[in-house]
Amino acid sequence: HGYTALFTTAGQMLGELAALDSDSALRRRLHRYASPAVLVIDEVGYLSYSNRHADLLFELVSRRYGAASTVVTTNKAFKDWS
Structure with missing residues (x-):
């Protein structure tokens, strides 16, 4: 349906x-994960x-x-997430 994933x-x-x-490489790669x-x-x-x-996970989210x-x-883990 035209959505990227x-x-x-x-x-x-x-x-x-x-x-x-490098910061520029990190910004480009974060964009790759942020864009779909x-x-x-x-x-x-x-x-x-x-x-x-x-x-990094916080930044992406x-x-x-x-x-x-x-x-x-x-x-699970993270002590079973309650």
């Missing part, structure tokens, strides 16, 4: 973002993340908030 795992996406060595109409992030909470990874749909899946 992107599926990724949290570990893959956050590892990729954290490995970028639907972004599916799988396995959030399954692994533990550093503060840097948490900051903030960019998408109110502009596009984000689906987060998890196999």
Whole structure:
């Protein structure tokens, strides 16, 4: 129906973002994840993340908030999410 969608795992996406060595490269890659109409992030909470990874996830969700749909899946953890 003309919508764009992107599926990724949290570990893959956050590892990729954290490995970028320049601000311009990070901005371009964040744009790649922020631009689809639907972004599916799988396995959030399954692994533990550093503060840097948490900051990157927050930045991405903030960019998408109110502009596009984000689906987060998890196999629990984060101490079982209550």
